[in-house]
Amino acid sequence: MLKVDDIHVYYGQIHAIKGVSFEVHEGEIVALIGANGAGKSTILKTVSGLLRPKSGSISFLGENIHHTEAYKLVNRGLAHVPEGRRIFLQMTVRENLDMGAFTRKDDSEKDIDDVFRRFPRLKEREKQIAGTLSGGEQQMLAMGRAMMSKPKLLMLDEPSMGLAPILVEQIFDIVREFHAMGTTILLVEQNAGKALAVADRAYVLEQGRITLSGTGEELASSDAVKKAYLGG
Amino acid sequence: MMDFLSTLISGLSLGSIYALIALGYTMVYGIAKMLNFAHGDVIMVGAFAVITSVSMLGLSPVLSILISIVCCVVLGVSIERIAYKPLRKSPPLAVLITAIGVSYFLQSLALLIFGSTQHSFPKIINMPAIELGELTIRGNMLITLVITTAIMAGMSIFINKSKTGKAMRAVSEDRDAAELMGISVNRTITITFAIGSALAAVAGLFYGTTYGFIGPYTGSMPGIKAFVAAVFGGIGSMPGAMLGGILLGVIENLSKRYISTELSDAIVFAVLIIVLMVKPTGLLGKKINEKV
Numbered sequence: 300m301l302k303v304d305d306i307h308v309y310y311g312q313i314h315a316i317k318g319v320s321f322e323v324h325e326g327e328i329v330a331l332i333g334a335n336g337a338g339k340s341t342i343l344k345t346v347s348g349l350l351r352p353k354s355g356s357i358s359f360l361g362e363n364i365h366h367t368e369a370y371k372l373v374n375r376g377l378a379h380v381p382e383g384r385r386i387f388l389q390m391t392v393r394e395n396l397d398m399g400a401f402t403r404k405d406d407s408e409k410d411i412d413d414v415f416r417r418f419p420r421l422k423e424r425e426k427q428i429a430g431t432l433s434g435g436e437q438q439m440l441a442m443g444r445a446m447m448s449k450p451k452l453l454m455l456d457e458p459s460m461g462l463a464p465i466l467v468e469q470i471f472d473i474v475r476e477f478h479a480m481g482t483t484i485l486l487v488e489q490n491a492g493k494a495l496a497v498a499d500r501a502y503v504l505e506q507g508r509i510t511l512s513g514t515g516e517e518l519a520s521s522d523a524v525k526k527a528y529l530g531g
Numbered sequence: 532m533m534d535f536l537s538t539l540i541s542g543l544s545l546g547s548i549y550a551l552i553a554l555g556y557t558m559v560y561g562i563a564k565m566l567n568f569a570h571g572d573v574i575m576v577g578a579f580a581v582i583t584s585v586s587m588l589g590l591s592p593v594l595s596i597l598i599s600i601v602c603c604v605v606l607g608v609s610i611e612r613i614a615y616k617p618l619r620k621s622p623p624l625a626v627l628i629t630a631i632g633v634s635y636f637l638q639s640l641a642l643l644i645f646g647s648t649q650h651s652f653p654k655i656i657n658m659p660a661i662e663l664g665e666l667t668i669r670g671n672m673l674i675t676l677v678i679t680t681a682i683m684a685g686m687s688i689f690i691n692k693s694k695t696g697k698a699m700r701a702v703s704e705d706r707d708a709a710e711l712m713g714i715s716v717n718r719t720i721t722i723t724f725a726i727g728s729a730l731a732a733v734a735g736l737f738y739g740t741t742y743g744f745i746g747p748y749t750g751s752m753p754g755i756k757a758f759v760a761a762v763f764g765g766i767g768s769m770p771g772a773m774l775g776g777i778l779l780g781v782i783e784n785l786s787k788r789y790i791s792t793e794l795s796d797a798i799v800f801a802v803l804i805i806v807l808m809v810k811p812t813g814l815l816g817k818k819i820n821e822k823v
């Protein structure tokens with residue numbers, strides 16, 4: 300479904316991604332784990348078209364997309380929940396969901412109801428400005444908003460960041476639910492334990508390079524991963 | 532009392548023209564994140580388009596107004612494409628200097644085509660004055676007030692309710708996030724310039740009607756005042772631009788009438804400075820309420 304082949308990404312002179320290749324197959328949950336600054340967010344931004352690779356290629360559903368503008372990829376089935384949620388804080392909860400459905404020509408009312416059924420807290424706050432939501436509610440809004448475009452591939456950048464443990468559980472439950480609905484998922488996490496538990500396959504990223512890959516279980520039991528990311 | 536009322540009404544009328552211009556300023560600032568200092572000169576171009584269509588080509592007023600709007604929209608969108616878009620990722624200072632350059636360019640172009648003399652603006656708004664007891668309201672002021680109020684109401688509905696309006700707010704708040712929703716930031720910026728320039732054309736029409744004469748530099752003063760109005764109301768805020776513009780017009784007219792004609796501009800700027808000292812974000816400027 301998604302094939303990233305030897306991409307190099309720069310911020311000016313800074314060489315952030317140094318030849319990364321990986322694949323996501325339809326129906327999988329793939330995790331990308333790594334320390335802060337490893338380049339996880341940069342990879343997601345490059346896939347979704349916010350950044351351009353200097354070399355290498357990215358194909359999505361069989362088509363090269365590394366020259367495609369970000370906004371055109373939404374229609375093709377790619378959704379990206381960026382790090383820090385990036386919901387529209389000055390717009391209402393409902394308007395945020397409407398923006399998620401921006402590219403859709405059909406009626407999105409039913410899907411908005413679905414999001415509200417899944418997240419009753421958002422329903423209660425439908426007309427409230429999103430900036431007034433708590434961190435957990437904002438993350439749920441960001442995920443609900445991304446689902447409004449009915450993506451085939453959903454990319455989540457550290458959805459559990461800064462949330463209380465009980466909310467982290469909830470977020471991972473939602474990831475499983477979205478997956479059960481047929482959405483393929485690329486999950487970026489610093490919370491390696493949780494991410495490896497839910498992932499079919501995973502890649503470990505260090506300083507812009509992939510250093511390890513395998514099934515979630517394999518990596519969770521690998522000594523190198525245990526030492527570096529799972530606290531011994 | 533009647534004198535005060537009529538000064539107030541002409542202030543409202545002038546202020547509503549400033550408000551139209553300020554709306555364009557503030558929308559472009561909010562969405563494209565730049566101060567388009569050439570905005571005032573678009574008004575001058577619009578006014579000259581009316582003069583050319585009516586006085587030189589003998590076209591009907593309605594057709595002339597339409598031509599003026601089309602000219603301004605094409606001009607505004609072209610300025611963005613040619614001058615500003617290539618600088619989308621440049622430092623703000625480079626964009627600001629470019630905008631000032633575009634402003635001088637338009638003024639020089641008008642100077643070349645129309646010369647330095649003032650051209651009289653055709654009387655295309657023919658509406659008799661209205662008498663309310665002792666109070667006389669000039670027809671063009673009434674039309675200005677009614678139409679600008681309708682435009683401002685329409686703009687509020689558009690920005691709050693329409694899909695494009697919401698997309699504009701989304702782009703204004705977070706460009707990358709908007710792009711990830713499938714919104715084309717470039718297209719949204721183009722639309723913003725188109726709308727701002729159309730408003731400038733209408734403002735040019737009313738400005739020409741109010742003052743009667745247009746020259747190559749006519750746009751710069753209302754441009755600056757509208758910029759002040761936008762900052763006064765809270766730059767980036769549309770209701771702020773409307774309020775700021777109207778207050779500015781009223782303060783200007785009242786100080787002209789009751790204090791001093793020469794000092795009226797100084798008074799306007801003094802009020803701005805005081806407001807900004809008390810509330811640095813302007814009257815309706817938003818405090819960024821970020822929650823992590």
Ligand SMILES: Nc1ncnc2c1ncn2[C@@H]1O[C@H](COP(=O)(O)OP(=O)(O)O)[C@@H](O)[C@H]1O
Binds near residue numbers: 342
């Ligand atoms: N906008 C930027 N400008 C310059 N360098 C950046 C920028 N964003 C990220 N970087 C650098 O790129 C590297 C990868 O960052 P990032 O992708 O955010 O890592 P992660 O998401 O894994 O924490 C880091 O060294 C970071 O400092």
Ligand SMILES: [Mg+2]
Binds near residue numbers: 457
């Ligand atoms: Mg990151």
